[in-house]
Amino acid sequence: MAISFLPMVLFPLPPSLFVTVMSIISCLSLANGGYMETKGKHMQYSKFFSVADSKKSKDQEIKLSSRSGMLLLYTPAFLVGHVSFAIFHNRDLRFIMVISVLTIHFFKRVLEVLLVHKYSGSMALDAAISISLSYTISTATMIYAQYLSQSFDEPAMDLKYIGTTLFLIGITGNFYHHYILSNLRKKGDSGYRIPKGGLFNLVICPHYLFEIIQFVGVACICQTVYSFSFTLGTAFYLMGRSYATREWYILKFGDKFHKDVKALVPYIF
Structure with a gap:
C-alpha cells in the first residue's frame, strides 16, 4: 500500500548513480549520527561535548572561535544555493522554489550566527570543515536531483x-x-x-x-x-x-x- 502510494507523491529516482547512492548514504549517516548522540558521541560543537573528548589530540587541533566556525559551517551551502540561480538556466517553478528555500535557510543561519547567537567556546577546524562539507554536498545534491527531475x-x-x-x-x-x-x-x-x-x-x-x-x-x-x-x-x-x-x-x-x-x-x- 505504502509503496504503491509513493509514485503519487514522488518523482521517479533519476538515472544518476550519484543521486541514488547519496539518497542512501544521507539517510543512514544522519540516522546513525542521531543514534550516536544518544550514546554520548557528540559533535564537537555541541555544548555537551565532553571535556574528556575535547582533550583528545588537543595539541594537534587548530581551533576557531565559535562564531567563525559556525560561519564556516553554513556559508558554503548558502553560496551553493545562491550560485545555482546563475548555473541552472532551464528552470521550472518547483526548481526555483527549491533553490530559493535552501538559499533562504542557510542565509537565515548565517544571519543568526552574525546577529543572534551568543558564544562562549571554540570549534576544531577539522570538525567545522567536515560538517561544512556535509551541508554543502547535501544542498548541492538536493538541487541537482531536482534539476534532473524536471524531465519527469x-x-x-x-x-x-x-x-x-x-x-x-x-x-x-x-x-x-x-x-x-x-x-x-x-x-x-x-x-x-x-x-x-x-x-x-x-x-x-x-x-x-x-x-x-x-x-x-x-x-x-x-x-x-x-x-x-x-x-x-x-x-x-x-x-x-x-x-x-x-x-x-x-x-x-x-x-x-x-x-x-x-x-x-x-x-x-
Missing part, C-alpha cells in the same frame, strides 16, 4: 504549496526559539540556564522540532527521493540530539529541570 512528469499529488507553508512555519518557529536561547545569556555570561518561553515549557528542543517541520516542507516542495531520504535522516538525527540534550539538562540541573518537559515532541517524546 509531475507527481499526481502536488505538495509544493503545502511544503511552502510548512517551510515558513518551520523557519519562523526555529528563529523564534533561537532568539529565546540567545537572550538567556547576559553580556559576559558564559553559563547555561534552563530555557523558558515559547514551546520550551513543553520540550527542551523546540528549535529542532521546527527545523524538522522546515525540512519536511522542503521535501514536500522537492518531492524527490533524495529530499525525503535526507529529511528522514535529519529527523532521526535531531531526535537523537534532542534526547541527548534533555539528558544533559537533567544531569546538569537535577531537580531544577522539570521532568514533564519532553525532548522534542510535546507530551510524547
Whole structure:
C-alpha cells in the first residue's frame, strides 16, 4: 500500500548513480549520527561535548572561535544555493522554489550566527570543515536531483504549496526559539540556564522540532527521493540530539529541570 502510494507523491529516482547512492548514504549517516548522540558521541560543537573528548589530540587541533566556525559551517551551502540561480538556466517553478528555500535557510543561519547567537567556546577546524562539507554536498545534491527531475512528469499529488507553508512555519518557529536561547545569556555570561518561553515549557528542543517541520516542507516542495531520504535522516538525527540534550539538562540541573518537559515532541517524546 505504502509503496504503491509513493509514485503519487514522488518523482521517479533519476538515472544518476550519484543521486541514488547519496539518497542512501544521507539517510543512514544522519540516522546513525542521531543514534550516536544518544550514546554520548557528540559533535564537537555541541555544548555537551565532553571535556574528556575535547582533550583528545588537543595539541594537534587548530581551533576557531565559535562564531567563525559556525560561519564556516553554513556559508558554503548558502553560496551553493545562491550560485545555482546563475548555473541552472532551464528552470521550472518547483526548481526555483527549491533553490530559493535552501538559499533562504542557510542565509537565515548565517544571519543568526552574525546577529543572534551568543558564544562562549571554540570549534576544531577539522570538525567545522567536515560538517561544512556535509551541508554543502547535501544542498548541492538536493538541487541537482531536482534539476534532473524536471524531465519527469509531475507527481499526481502536488505538495509544493503545502511544503511552502510548512517551510515558513518551520523557519519562523526555529528563529523564534533561537532568539529565546540567545537572550538567556547576559553580556559576559558564559553559563547555561534552563530555557523558558515559547514551546520550551513543553520540550527542551523546540528549535529542532521546527527545523524538522522546515525540512519536511522542503521535501514536500522537492518531492524527490533524495529530499525525503535526507529529511528522514535529519529527523532521526535531531531526535537523537534532542534526547541527548534533555539528558544533559537533567544531569546538569537535577531537580531544577522539570521532568514533564519532553525532548522534542510535546507530551510524547
